[in-house]
Amino acid sequence: MAKQCFFVGCDNNSTNNPEKLFLTVPQKVDRRKLWFEAVGRTYIPGKSLYCCEDHFDLEKDAENWIHFKLMGTRLMLKDNVVPRSMVRKETSSQFTPTSRKRKMETQQHSRGLRRKLFPEPTVPGTSQDVTEDVEELQLKTVASPSGMFVSAKSPEKSVSPLRTKRRTLRKATQTRVSTKDQSSMTSVEVADKSTNTLRSLSSQIYQSPHKPIQGSSTSLSSSSLSLQSGSVYEPSSESLHETNMISKELLVKVEIFKIENNSRFYLGLPKSEFFFIKLLQEELEVPVEHIYIVLKKIRTDDQFVRLGTDFALSTSGVSNIFSKTLPKMATKLNELIFWPEKSKIQRVLPRQFQTYYKDVEAIIDCFEIQVERPSAAYQQALTWSNYKTCNTCKYLVSSTPNGLINFISEGFGGRTSDVEIIKQSGYLTVVPENATVMTDRGFKQVAGLFQKKKVNLVRPPSVTSTRKMTKDEVRQSKLVAALRIHIERLIRRIREFRMLGPHATTDHNLVPLLDHIVIVACGLINLQGPLIQ
Secondary structure (H helix, E strand, O other): OOOOOOOOOOOOEEEOOOOOEEOOOOOOOOHHHHHHHHOOOOOOOOOOOOOEEOOOHHHHEEOOHHHHHHHOOOOOOOOOOOOOOOOOOOOOOOOOOOOHHHHHHHHHHHHHHHHHHHOOOOOOOOOOEEEOOOOEEEOOOOOOOOEEOOOOOOOHOOOOEEOOOOEEEHHHHOOOOOOOHHHHHEEEEEEEOOOOOOOEEEEEOOOOOOEEEEOEOOOOOOEEEEEEOOEEEOOOOHHHHHHHHHHHHHHHHHHHHHHHHHHHOOOOHHHOOOHHHHHHHHHHHHOOHHHHHHHHHHHOOOOOOHHHHHOOOOHHHHHHHHHHHHHHHHHHHHHHHHOHHHHHHHHOOOHHHHOOOEEEEEEEEEEEEEEEOOOHHHHHHHHOOOOOEEEEEEEEEEEEEOOOOOEOOOOOEOOOOOOHHHHHOOOHHHHOOOOOEEEEHHHHHHHHHHHHHOOOOOOOOOOOOOOOOHHHHHHHHHHHHHHHHHHHHHHHHHHOHHHOOOOOOOOOOOOHHHHHHHHHHHHOOOOOOOOOO
């Protein structure tokens, strides 16, 4: 909304005089009445009114004139100052902020560069008018034998300069061609006196892969370019295809460069173990881009649309690559999940275990991954987890004390108990006899299963409401909890893969591939180094 000076007889407003300052009329009743008496108007309470700077001598009337002029803060008038009748009659403002002036000059310079380097495309046949500022326009034309206008360098053939402040241009007759070499640019401009419209036609002398549409002829010389009026340029299909292919290749190279320079972030693979990608490529006999797509999808959980953009592929193509390459990759990475010999486990046993539990070979726990709620009620009941209060898939994970994953189970429904997972996952067939396994207090019901396998089970003492724990039981409970926490740290590493994150809801179309995703993540974790140094 425009600001209008409320002084009687003053026609200044912010639309016609944008360079002037408009001061707000005070809201305090006493000062407001003094202002209305000074201008000779009837008092109006509350309404926002303005008075232009022509009725003040700001250098004397303002308390913070210097500070306002230098810093651009809010201008404050002295208490006894009231508007006076036309203190100054200049059209310019008493104050032009340096920052505002600098900003306007920068915008004008940027606008000029943008017009030269990135001209706006024009649509022939439109009748929309557009107004442009033309400060100085020089028309130099010579009529060729064919009736065309070409550039002339001879001073005797040049037309006198045409100067104008504003011209109305039509998009239908406006054409702009930008060039980085201004010396090779020839401008041809025609002024239509009958309609007071300026038609401009600019051409550029350089070897271009673009070709004109049939029906328009061009004449190219070393110093000028002749264009027929109405000729329109469009890029050839061969040129567009070649440019598009170059852009896609460059895009893929940039993406591969990012991945190879920060493989831990994008793939979950340390840079020191990056040679594994080449080995995997040789084993699977697939392009390296397919391996990057699968690993980046698991690590970052990017949408297939974004992955397709990064690798210059279609969304369906990326989806097919992921679904076909993932099972093969999981088969190879599953070889990295194995139960090492006890002597090797003892050799790298962390110091925290050496004092009390030096015979521990594995720590087990379960983690859950949220999935979309199935449409069938029966499947909803199988995947419902009371612990997570959502539909999940549940996995049993086992690791050595230093964080090497030696077993990962298949996925089970969220309602499956720990005892059933131990029975059906095949963990009892993998764990060697006379081994020691550390568990949480919740695995107390599986003690009988481990005893049959001659496996020693270490877990915190049971807690009952009828009996108070002894000091030894409390000490043992704290000790086991302090050591068993390392399996939670391992699960946190698994959660760093965004598709397996705590709140990453797996799409129902990817649920059949969830086992492969977990295996790939666990295999890469085994390449990340020990959990406890």
